Structures are given as structure tokens and as C-alpha cells.
Amino acid sequence: MIRLEGLQVTFARGTPLETPALRGLDLTIGAGEFVTVIGSNGAGKSTLLNAVSGEVIPDAGRVLVDETDVTRWPAARRAGRVARVFQDPVAGSCAELTLEENLALAHARGRRRGLRRALGGARRDLFRERLAELGLGLEARLSERMDRLSGGQRQAVSLLMATLQPSRVLLLDEHTAALDPRTAEMVLELTRRVVAEHRLTTLMVTHSMRQALAAGSRTLMLHEGRIALDVSGGERAGLAVPDLVALFAQARHQALDDDSLLLG
Numbered sequence: 001m002i003r004l005e006g007l008q009v010t011f012a013r014g015t016p017l018e019t020p021a022l023r024g025l026d027l028t029i030g031a032g033e034f035v036t037v038i039g040s041n042g043a044g045k046s047t048l049l050n051a052v053s054g055e056v057i058p059d060a061g062r063v064l065v066d067e068t069d070v071t072r073w074p075a076a077r078r079a080g081r082v083a084r085v086f087q088d089p090v091a092g093s094c095a096e097l098t099l100e101e102n103l104a105l106a107h108a109r110g111r112r113r114g115l116r117r118a119l120g121g122a123r124r125d126l127f128r129e130r131l132a133e134l135g136l137g138l139e140a141r142l143s144e145r146m147d148r149l150s151g152g153q154r155q156a157v158s159l160l161m162a163t164l165q166p167s168r169v170l171l172l173d174e175h176t177a178a179l180d181p182r183t184a185e186m187v188l189e190l191t192r193r194v195v196a197e198h199r200l201t202t203l204m205v206t207h208s209m210r211q212a213l214a215a216g217s218r219t220l221m222l223h224e225g226r227i228a229l230d231v232s233g234g235e236r237a238g239l240a241v242p243d244l245v246a247l248f249a250q251a252r253h254q255a256l257d258d259d260s261l262l263l264g
């Protein structure tokens, strides 16, 4: 479960480059809920994920993960609770290490146990089993270096790494954007499976309106650091991509109107 209360993040405060990225954002995401996040460039989507993962500490407001206030916790301290997969397939793992070593590191993260113990025979069997579940034949490639894998295979392994941690929260930052359409679909399908199996509370940022509606059960639209749209249930089920595009345009105009009212 994630709860954000009055979250404010301003970059370069007090300088001519001052940028308000999140402007008092309130959001509650239930345990096991899968939420997709859309919004134009600079809307605050990555900052939102960064505030949950601890890469960014807010100026005001609170971040709660499973009812624990983690607002001031650095990212490393949250790593056992919050897993993340990035847009760049290279970002989530160590290229020079083998698949097994990467999985062992992920398995050890957030636990009080070292790499050596994590590399035992029982672990290897677990890794092989979990890799086999991906259906990509990677179970036979445990001792290969990570940089031998394709982008899609790396994202699949990154998702698997996320579930080897004891984490309950999964953050996906445009994690299929760098993949070709077929591979992106495969990784999205895998994402659905992994989230459902592990009941992960999930925030997925995407620039694809189609993906935003096809994955998860709720969609948020961010605009200028605020939530401009929050749809779920029957309302969302009845939406097609053009409807979402229209709502997006409407929410942006609404925000512009609000600003002009304020300015007026």
C-alpha cells in the first residue's frame, strides 16, 4: 500500500530555474492495486516515482509504504520494500555480472544475508525455476553475463529481480518504451503476471495511452505536478484510447483555466 499526503517537490528552489515538480499531491493506492500513470513531458511522473523510491526527498508532505512513514528514508533503506524497473534495460542490473550473480544480489537486497550465502545450490535451483517460468529459455544461461541478453530479456530478468526482494511495491518507469512492439507486449504480459502472482502494489508510468488502459485497474493522469484525472472501475472499463486522449486534453484545458482564474 502507498499513501502520499500533500507531496511537494520543487527543484532549484530560490533560483531563477525554480521548478515545482509536485504541487501538494495526495494519493492512496491499495495493497496489490496496479495503477498506470500518464501525463505530458515534465508533468511530474518520474518525480512521483522518485519520491516513492527515495531518490527524491519531498520539501513537504509524507510518503507511507504499508503504513510506515518512509518520507525521510534514503533510497537504500527503502530498497527492501520498493523495487523498480527503469526504461533503459541496462539500468536495472550489472552488465558485467552473470545472470546468477545479478539474481543473487537482488535476492540479498533488503535481507540480512550476504552474496555468498545467496549463491548456494538451493538458491541456484530457485533462480533456475523462476527463470524457467519466464518462458524465454534463460534458465540455461545462468552463468552468462547480463550484457549478452537482449533488451526484452533484460527487462524480463529485471522484473524477476524485483520479485526476489521481499518488496511489496513495484515502480515501473516506462519499462517497455525502449523495446520493439512485440517484445514490449511480452514484457507487459509478464508484468501483469508478476504483479498478480506477488500481489505487488504497482505504479507504472507509460506514454502509451493503449498500455495505460490495457494494464492495471486504475489510471492516473498527472498535469503540472497534480493529479488531473483518476479513473477506475466501470468508468475506466468503458474508455477507449480516443476517450482517454479527449479526457487528457480536457484535463489540461481545465488546469489552464484554473491557472488563469488564479492569475485573474
Ligand SMILES: Nc1ncnc2c1ncn2[C@@H]1O[C@H](COP(=O)(O)OP(=O)(O)OP(=O)(O)O)[C@@H](O)[C@H]1O
Residues within 6 Å of the ligand: 011, 012, 019, 020, 021, 039, 040, 041, 042, 043, 044, 045, 046, 047, 048
Ligand atoms: N533533478 C532535477 N533538477 C531540476 N529539475 C528537475 C529535476 N528532475 C525533474 N525536474 C523538473 O521537474 C519537472 C517534472 O519532471 P519529471 O521528470 O518528473 O516529469 P515527467 O512527467 O517524468 O516527464 P517525462 O515524461 O518527460 O519523463 C520538469 O519540469 C523537470 O524539468
